[in-house]
Amino acid sequence: MTEEKKSILKANNIYKTYQAENGEIEALKNVNFEIKQGEFVSIIGPSGCGKSTLLSIVAGLEEKNDGEIYIDGKIGYMLQKDNLLEWRTIYKNVLLGLEIQNALTEENKEYVIKLLKKYGLYEFKNKYPTQLSGGMRQRVALIRTLAIRPTILLLDEAFSALDYQTRLMVTDDIYKILKNEKITVLMVTHDISEAISMSDKVIVLSKRPATVKKIYDVNFEIESRTPLNCRESPKFSKYFNLMWKELEQYEKCTEK
Amino acid sequence: MKNAQKNKEIKSQENVEIKNKGMISKDRKKYLKKIKLRKLEIFITQISIVVIFIAIWEILARTGKIDSFITSQPSRILKTFLDLSSNDLLRHLKITCIETLVGFLLGTVMGIIIAIILWWSSFISKVSEPFLVILNALPKVALGPVIIIWVGAGMPAIIVMALAISLIVTILNVLNGLINTDKEKIKMAETFNANKLQILTKIVMPANISTLFNTLKVNIGLSLVGVISGEFLVSKGGIGYLIVYGGQVFKLDLVMTSVIILAIVAAVMYESIEILEKIVIKQK
């Protein structure tokens, strides 16, 4: 247990400036962090500070101006909207990633079926996305990402489109799925309590241009911890106040 | 433990919601009946309007209130229609249909291909933008005489005419649809490292199926416009020729019959596309 786990994602001195016709936008300034295997890490920060930019750079969808990203593993990336294709059945939607990566083998199809069964979606496999509730759609989107067997998962406000009640359920669900599949997670959220309830580590970014302000280790010392049960821990509000004060500081500056 | 239970509850609620869709309540039956009745009402009214219009026309012509030499009259139109062979109506109809279909297919295929090229390369798209806008605004019928000089007074000229009228609109409509595909869906495909061709075939094209079919529907009408105006100019065959000819020799029965046949042709072509659309969408 005490043995040091290896780091599988490292960001060193990342800089990003967007060029647009009406000027430059400096989004990231010297961002550094490190994620170890099996960790669940959240990123919080003022709105518009560059969180999505950071994830896109880690995923290789966006060019960086300077710095290095080290990745040891396969990246899966889940966006805020489920983006299910309404002309495909659930099953065909889940296969999309494999299809794009030319990996539609029998073995992978079986793996997808297994995931659908395991997470209660198998009986809906021939339904269309519009026939499913928001929470189920989000789970389908997750399985679509898991189908390509990522070892590192990037989540960009993946739950913020859901209403509060569903969101609690879905985060609990998805947390268990991810722990089950032993996936390392880097999650962006604007919800402090969501970050605390799921993470081992919370990275707080400053306002734009974003740089890492603080990294909190979150440890509830609860056996078989879940996002729901750790909300009941007295430590929860302690962490919450700590991070809220930290964030409030930047939001104030932004308002000025 | 408690959480797991809550979880199951939510899942089973979702199930119930979906199962409910299969059952029909009393209120629903009532509602469905009401809708059916309404549709029937509308249909009967539409038919009545046509019947009354034809009846008044016929009566006015018979009683001499209007001059049937100028306005023709339904019974004479019917007679001309039944006498298809004497006026070579079938041959002309065939010519018009072939020209329209060829023009339509060429316009659609070329239009979609060009739209895809413009979607692919924003440079080409930006370069061609002002030209497309001007060509779109230009009344293509004005090109008629030029076309005839260039390709000769015959079927090719008429097909080019149909193409000229439908092509630019197709390009603009399809391109507009392609460009406005949900950016988030494209980004989602990119998270799986999709290349541009995959984004086109797996996201952009299927997302625009209804745009494509709407374009087809507009196109079939435009091709017909192009063909008829081409036939007016070329004056060798086809329904358009019959109309011009009938007008010149004051055979108003022939003109009216031709116009009605034209309306039927347009309706049949439009309807075929609707049926095709339903088949394609059902297969998905």
Ligand SMILES: Nc1ncnc2c1ncn2[C@@H]1O[C@H](COP(=O)(O)OP(=O)(O)OP(=O)(O)O)[C@@H](O)[C@H]1O
């Ligand atoms: N493609 C782009 N071109 C130019 N500027 C961009 C682009 N994408 C993002 N930006 C700008 O970069 C900054 C950071 O954007 P980003 O989306 O990363 O922030 P965020 O922290 O995810 O915001 P939110 O809290 O709203 O999700 C914003 O000011 C945004 O306007």
Ligand SMILES: [Mg+2]
């Ligand atoms: Mg964002």
